[in-house]
Amino acid sequence: MLKISNLYARVEEKEILKGFSLEVKAGEVHAIMGPNGSGKSTLASVLAGREDYEVTAGEINFDGKDLLELSPEDRAREGVFLAFQYPVEIPGVSITNFLKTALSEQRKYKGLPDMEPKEFLQRMKDKKALVEIDNNLTSRSVNEGFSGGEKKRNEIFQMAMLEPKLAILDETDSGLDIDALRIVANGVNRLKTPQNAAIVITHYQRLLDYIVPDFVHVLVDGRIVKSGGKELALELEEKGYDWIRKEVEA
């Protein structure tokens, strides 16, 4: 589904991704861990198409398409979804109107007519239940005045509404209390199908107890230095990143 080859990306003259490669197949969950500043969010931004990031070398192929050629909106329409580490507040734009517009634009791209209002409301209701999000929250403006945890939950709600092929969750667990973590992880698991895939960026092994990854990758200084199964996360939790750095240097 996704093949990233030897990717180099920079922001404001600073090289951040330095030869990043990763392949994700349908049905898989990949976890990416790594120290602060190693480039995890940069990777997520580059995948979603943020314009401040300049790709200087490498390729990203998504379902046969050159992702780097597509605008952010077309990437979303192709099925890429980024749950932001820091979701932005948009006062005055209601969540309902926002999601209605997003769905309608995505469907138009696929040649589908707008959803019937009834069908849309039903989907809102179902997905709200899935991520146990409050009606109070969804009647408000996008993220406006939301707590950190509420913002994260709203990201997963949007993911549930849009049903992407590839979800990239950038530290969706940070800022969540234990119950919310369980609910969000549960939501992600229930949205999982053999046809879609997820990249889960996290600092904590705890999340991976709930969302069990097929692969764990360690990102240091802009590239993957070690990959393994879910037990790699446990090892990292125990020993920190220093041993990996040493291993790489050796």
Place this chain on the structure above:
Amino acid sequence: MVMEHTLKERLLEVFTQHDLAAKSAFIGLEGFRNTAFETFKAKGFPGRKHEEYRFLNFEPLFKPAHEIQPVANTLKEPAYPEWDKDCFRIVVINGQLIRQWSNLDGLPSAITIGSLQEALEMKNVKALAAIGTLASNDDDPFVALNSALFNQGVFIHIPDKVTLDKPLHLYITNQGNTHLFTQPRILVIAGKQANASLIQHFATATLPASFTNSLCEVQADEDANITMYCVQNEEENQSLVNTIEAHISKFCNFKTVTVTLGGKLVRNNLNVVLDSAECEAHLYGYYHPKNQQTFDNHTLVDHKFPHCNSNELYKGVVEEGGHAVFNGKVFVRKDAQKTNAFQNNKNILLSDDATVNTKPQLEIYADDVKCSHGSSTGYLDPEQLFYLRSRGISLEKARALLLKAYAAEVLDQIELESLHQHLSEQIEAINHQV
């Protein structure tokens, strides 16, 4: 300045030829007109050196000769917008009240809506007492000129305890075959506990470039509740100076919403005097100039007495080639203790070639007050745009969504649902063309 010379001369000619002062003699307005004209003669049109008008250039507008007291013989009934059906209506063309196209069916009989000149001739006590006491000729040459030259005008009196149960649509326009320079004038007197909402609607279309110098004076007595919507939707070659001077008394609630979407040069002078303790004023504005348009809002909120509140929010979107001016004066005088006065002006630039001049001016002479002002000018937030796009929304739609939300904060102050909807749709259509 050449133009000032000739235009002033022409104005003088009109003033003497038509013998306006003498015609006004029998209603006791002779002195009023003469003084006003002398004041105007002494001051002339405000040029670039005039502090209050330094961003505006009237000179090119008056290059062609303007007809100054136009009497059109073949008037055409205008087409009214959808929301008109929810309102009483009066039509003012070239400054004159056109009775046959007004719609005052069901107007509470206690309410007077008619010609200002007639009210003065009939020695209407309220009109006589108020005329000349609200807007001051000395402060602004446009006020002086309107006082000298206004023709007929409109007088609205809502007596004590009377409620105007539908908004009054004041449709103000110009008609003719040449460049016109018109002086509409409205005097509104709201008695104690009177309630009214007025829609001043400027809608001149398809006419050689013309200039409207409108003056609206409002006197609100104790506990009156007055809302004024000002909808400015003229064609792109029409210019307008619109002065509103409101004096409000104890317990009054005065609110204005000014929406400027059309015109070439539009200048709003909105002066609110809180003339007693315990009253409040709310001023809102939205504007969207583009391509060679200048929209200028000058507001003055004058706190003279204690325990009053004022709140002001003006927001604009400035497109390529557009120019917006905001100047908000708030005076809190020595006796106006316990004043709450807030002001905010926000601007979104849609192009590098868009200009905003914004200047809040708080002058506070009392010490126990809560006052604040803020202003911001910037582009649409790239983080918000990216967030929307990352969900599959096109850049164009994302912009329109953000601009709609931005305007809503002001538009939501419009209580007449049909007007609210009309303006929201109009603004949305403009934003989609961006």
